Amino acid sequence: MxxxxxxxxxxxxTKPTKRMREAMMSADVGDDVYGEDPTVNKLEKVSANLLGKESAIFVCSGTMGNQIAVKCHTDIGDEVILEASSHIYNFEMGMMSAFSGTLPRVIEGKNGFFDEEQLVKAIRPDIYYLSKTKLLCLENSHNSAGGRVLSVEKSASLCKVAKDNGLKCHLDGARIFNSAIAQKTTAKEIAKPYDSVMFCISKGLSAPIGSLLVGSKEFIAKARRVRKMLGGGMRQAGVIAICGLIAFEEILPxxxxxxxxxxxxxxxxxxxxxxxxxxxxxxxxxxxxxxxxxxxxxxxxxxxxxxxxxxxxxxxxxxxxxxxxxxxxxxxxxxxxxxxxxx
Ligand SMILES: Cc1ncc(COP(=O)(O)O)c(C=O)c1O
The missing domain is CATH 3.90.1150.10 (Aspartate Aminotransferase, domain 1)
Incomplete structure (x- = not known):
């Protein structure tokens, strides 16, 4: 036995629920590379609204969402600031270097997070013979730190330091809803200071596949090209996107x-x-x-x-x-x- x-x-x-499996059978679908899958379009619209951003793109995985973001925010030779035990740095197969040609600049955090002083020190001065520090990536909740939460205030303060120094800000929010619940706030509030946020529907939300990357219209248009480069252009992806829509109703509460x-x-x-x-x-x-x-x-x-x-x-x-x-x-x-x- x-x-x-x-x-x-x-x-x-987590396995998809009965409601998800049934909805997959009857999901309205089309070719998403042509932008014609109504269910994917709906999931992207709902996700952008939930996170308070203009636009969203459905991607195969959290890793793909994070790496598209790194590629869109940087140029070859740029530096990206990350916490030493972050997912993007440790568990995404060196893709930020392999695909985007960027250099990770890691900061040892406490419980997964560093402070403003450490961040300032890690940003390179704008001198032509130094790599440009282009991007700050944070993770909330922080997986390897044991699901620790970065407060809305601290998050805003770190992003302000980054922006004052000309950096873009990306959030690996694979579990952003867990962080929001723990802080009794909304994912939208957490997402506010970031230029882009990735969140997963395939983790606690229990959908079988997929993540969303959200940001401005311009950023997502660029992300769509990069997703295609990675072979992430899906066709009748509505059969999986429907599970995300159900997850928001059935699992999130x-x-x-x-x-x-x-x-x-x-x-x-x-x-x-x-x-x-x-x-x-x-x-x-x-x-x-x-x-x-x-x-x-x-x-x-x-x-x-x-x-x-x-x-x-x-x-x-x-x-x-x-x-x-x-x-x-x-x-x-x-x-x-x-x-x-x-x-
Ligand atoms: C914090 C965090 N970011 C990103 C990912 C990557 O997600 P995926 O496994 O869908 O690529 C994970 C996966 O566990 C994660 O925990």
Missing amino acids: ETKFIDLRSDTV TLEDDHKKAKLLALRASKNKNFKLNLESVETNIFMIKVRNGNSANYYVNRLKEIGILVSLNSSDTMRVVTHKDISFEDAEKACKIFETIN
Whole structure:
């Protein structure tokens, strides 16, 4: 018999809902490269409105959305400022250099974020024999930092420093709605100071495929050309875009439950003498568990797997736990008991 795991590795494991699957059958479609897919057009319009921007483009993945943004905002030889553990720098296959010819300038942040002083220091003076610092990329919520949230105020302040120095600002908002919920604000408010924002419908929102890149009309027109260069021009993509539209109605209003499950799990894990957690750091649907007593995190990842729970290995002494809609409160309670007692 197949083992049913409680899968806490990532919110990307979420499956499309019954409503999504049914809607895929009857989605109104056309050739999106010709701009003729009504469902894609609708998703792009709704997404731009949700984020308070003029325009949007549907792309295959978060990586594609981020990399199109880097390409559109920069020229070969330019520098891009990023946090050292950001997704764009660490997990997008060096594409900012391979495709856009840009140089990453990374800043070591605290909990995923650096401050204005660090940012100012990283911006190169405008001298002809130096690379131009062109772009600031931030990530909110911050995945590798354990789903940490950058406040609207801090975000605006960092973008102001960047803009005052002639930089463009891009947000990797793969989980922007999680950040908005945690701060009791809107994604639109978070997106305000950025020239472009990427968000994913394929993570906690549970659609099977896709991300949106939003920005000005001019920026998105350029992005459309770059998407095509990457082979990302899709045809009857309405069959997948429909899932994003449903996700906004069906999943978004319940996303806060994922944060509640993460808090429950973290609290119970914190009672285990083998683990170390900072409960205040649990802000969204992702958190980290550090292991104590010289044991390796890999040991616990494997032990948990034997008992039917999947978590990710983050580093030699840290595991990452991610909650999502396919983990019920009942599943969370089962996992809580194990997190509390496992040794
Ligand atoms: C913060 C962040 N940005 C971007 C991405 C890339 O998304 P995708 O896997 O759809 O390329 C991810 C994926 O996990 C992510 O966590």
